[in-house]
Amino acid sequence: MIVVEGHSDKALVTDMGFPEKQIKIGSGKGKVLESVNKNQATIGIIDEDPYSVQPSDLKKYIEKDSRRTIKLLARKDDDSKRLIQISPRLEDWLYSRARQNQIDPRSFGLPKYPEDLHNILRVDKKENFHRFLNELIKVDDEMGTLKKWISEVI
Structure with a gap:
């Protein structure tokens, strides 16, 4: 099972x-x-959210592997028991990966800034968001790493 925040x-x-x-x-x-603590063959995906209060259980995890802006944590x-931590939060990470790969979110009809993407309710229902994600998945190395880490657990 893969457990995500949103x-x-x-x-x-x-x-x-x-x-x-x-x-x-x-x-x-x-x-x-x-969920990760209670279930077998489960991986969680969380945002780092460095300026938010962190769950105390997070202290029970250590870094197993990392790339520039993602970390694989194990209890x-x-x-x-595995977690993937995205830094600093999903929308910022997506825009950072897009910048790294010379992909302009605006060419997909998405906002210029990640904060504005974060504020769109149920952006996951929008076809242009999926086109943006699919383009990133095709070209970005960290997306490949994320997929690999998930596959290793489930």
Whole structure:
């Protein structure tokens, strides 16, 4: 199972080719951690959110691997419990990856700034958002790493 914080995260994982039935929305970092801790063969995807209060359970995880803006974390006492941490949050990460690959979100009809994307309710329902994600998935190395880390667990 793949547990994500919200609908936009689910859209990303679905567009990577993982079946919807394997993806659960945890509605926040604490709920994602709770699901990962309770279930076998489960990986969680969370935002770093460096300026937010962090769930205390996060201290039980250590870094196993990392790239520029994503980290693979494993629980200290159970290596099978895995989290992927996106920095600093999904929308900023997507725009950073787009910039890295010379992709302009505006060419997909998306806002110029990640904060504005974050404020669009249910952006996951918009076809242009999926076209943007699919373009990133095709060309970005960190997207490839994210997909690989998920595949290693489920």
